[in-house]
Amino acid sequence: AGLLAAGTAPESVCATGHSAANARRQEERFRVTVTATEVDPEANRNAAAGADVVLLGVKPKDILALCREVAGALRPGTVVVSVAAGIPLAAMERHLPAEQPVVRTMPNTPLTVGRGVVGMAAGSAVTEEHLDTVTRLFAGSGTVHRVAEEQIDAVAAVSGSGPAYAFLLAELMAAGGERMGLDADLAAELARDTVAGAGRMLAEPGTDAAALRKAVTSPNGTTEAAVDSFLAADLAGIIARGMQASADRGRAISEEYGGS
Ligand SMILES: NC(=O)C1=CN([C@@H]2O[C@H](COP(=O)(O)OP(=O)(O)OC[C@H]3O[C@@H](n4cnc5c(N)ncnc54)[C@H](O)[C@@H]3O)[C@@H](O)[C@H]2O)C=CC1
Ligand SMILES: O=C(O)[C@@H]1CCC=N1
Numbered sequence: 001a002g003l004l005a006a007g008t009a010p011e012s013v014c015a016t017g018h019s020a021a022n023a024r025r026q027e028e029r030f031r032v033t034v035t036a037t038e039v040d041p042e043a044n045r046n047a048a049a050g051a052d053v054v055l056l057g058v059k060p061k062d063i064l065a066l067c068r069e070v071a072g073a074l075r076p077g078t079v080v081v082s083v084a085a086g087i088p089l090a091a092m093e094r095h096l097p098a099e100q101p102v103v104r105t106m107p108n109t110p111l112t113v114g115r116g117v118v119g120m121a122a123g124s125a126v127t128e129e130h131l132d133t134v135t136r137l138f139a140g141s142g143t144v145h146r147v148a149e150e151q152i153d154a155v156a157a158v159s160g161s162g163p164a165y166a167f168l169l170a171e172l173m174a175a176g177g178e179r180m181g182l183d184a185d186l187a188a189e190l191a192r193d194t195v196a197g198a199g200r201m202l203a204e205p206g207t208d209a210a211a212l213r214k215a216v217t218s219p220n221g222t223t224e225a226a227v228d229s230f231l232a233a234d235l236a237g238i239i240a241r242g243m244q245a246s247a248d249r250g251r252a253i254s255e256e257y258g259g260s
Contacts, residue, residue, distance in 0.1 A: 002111030003055075004030060006140030014047040048073040053081060053133060060084040061257045067095035074100060079130045081137070083107055085156050086253025089123040089149055099125045103134045106152050106160040107142075115203060116142025119155030153250035157243040165242070170195040 004010055013032035017023055023034040035043040048054045048070040058066055063084045074080070080102045082092060092102050102123035110116045118138045122131055135144045147155055170191045177187030201212055217223040 001030070002107070002114075002116055002141035003137055004032070005112075005114060006136075006138055008137060014051075016043045016047045044069050045073040048078070050075065051078055053079045053137065055081045055083070055137075057083050060086050060253050063087045064091060064095045064257070067092050071096050071100075077101070079103060079126075079133055081105055081134055085160065086153070086250045086256075087258045088254055089121065091254075091258040093123055093125075101126045101130045103130065104149060104152060105134070105138075106155045107138065108159050109163050111138065111141040114141050115199075117159040118142060118144045119147045119152055119159065120144055121147055121149040121152055153247040156250050157246035161243075161246045165239075166195055166199070 003013070010031045013030075015023075015026065015030075015032055015034045016037065017026070017034065018037050020036040020039045023036040023039075026032075027034045035047060037043045040046065044066065051074075054070060054074065056063055056066055063082060064087070067080070074097060076097070076099065078100070080092065080096060080100060082102070082104050083106070084104075085106070087104070089102055089104050092104070093100065096102060100123075103126055104121045104123070106119040108117050111118070116138065120131070120134060131146065138144050145155075173191035173194065174184075174188040177190060178184050182190070198212070201207065202209060213227070217227060
């Protein structure tokens with residue numbers, strides 16, 4: 001969805017998956033060609049053959065096998081883009097032809113609504129032109145940031161996993177409202193619309209999260225009582241430790257699935 005919204009022509013896309021039924025559903029939804037490995041065992045290789053860009057979107061544990069599978073179908077200039085958490089560029093390069101350009105990205109799901117963030121790190125054979133190609137793929141649906149590969153786990157901890165933190169906040173606020181006697185549906189709607197509305201305010205150019213928070217926080221008022229309680233309970237530490245757990249998991253995935 002993000003790539004198409006960013007301007008990629010649907011007729012230029014061939015996607016693949018395992019299930020034929022799901023492939024039909026995605027074809028109808030996105031008007032792109034979708035082939036299925038359960039029908040055509042060569043689906044991935046055929047989709048990769050002659051492509052300018054091959055985007056690998058499978059689970060981290062499956063990425064290196066997929067690299068080996070499509071390796072023979074790639075042109076020398078085909079840019080291979082991975083979205084997989086934890087899988088190092090060097091590991092993918094080992095399973096692809098020598099000098100194949102590989103770009104490791106960390107996108108996030110708000111790309112599907114035009115508000116995404118992508119971190120992008122370049123492999124050893126990648127040129128500025130390749131990076132421009134990958135930037136153009138995503139840029140219409142969000143912002144793209146070039147980072148050193150060592151920073152990708154931190155990018156995942158902030159923006160790759162980040163949407164889940166915001167959704168969790170909405171879930172917990174809904175539960176809190178219900179606990180205080182609000183009807184469950186009303187509590188869920190208030191929480192959802194509040195997180196969504198706050199997100200819209202944050203998206204305005206030139207805004208600053210701390211300034212927006214202070215504008216809601218009347219001296220000695222209700223918000224101050226809540227914020228003081230959060231901070232006294234070490235919300236800052238809780239968030240920092242959670243994000244560290246995300247980054248640690250990225251490194252563990254590298255060791256588990258990216259080493260060979
Ligand atoms: N979900 C998210 O917000 C983000 C996910 N990622 C990365 O995206 C990747 C996918 O994650 P999810 O979306 O959670 O997984 P998912 O399970 O929803 O999607 C994986 C898809 O790949 C297909 N697939 C698996 N093996 C295949 C093969 N050999 N050939 C063709 N299709 C195959 C599956 O049928 C499935 O549709 C992971 O590597 C993850 O690290 C990165 C950033 C954000
Ligand atoms: O949870 C994950 O591992 C993936 C990467 C970032 C968001 N989802």
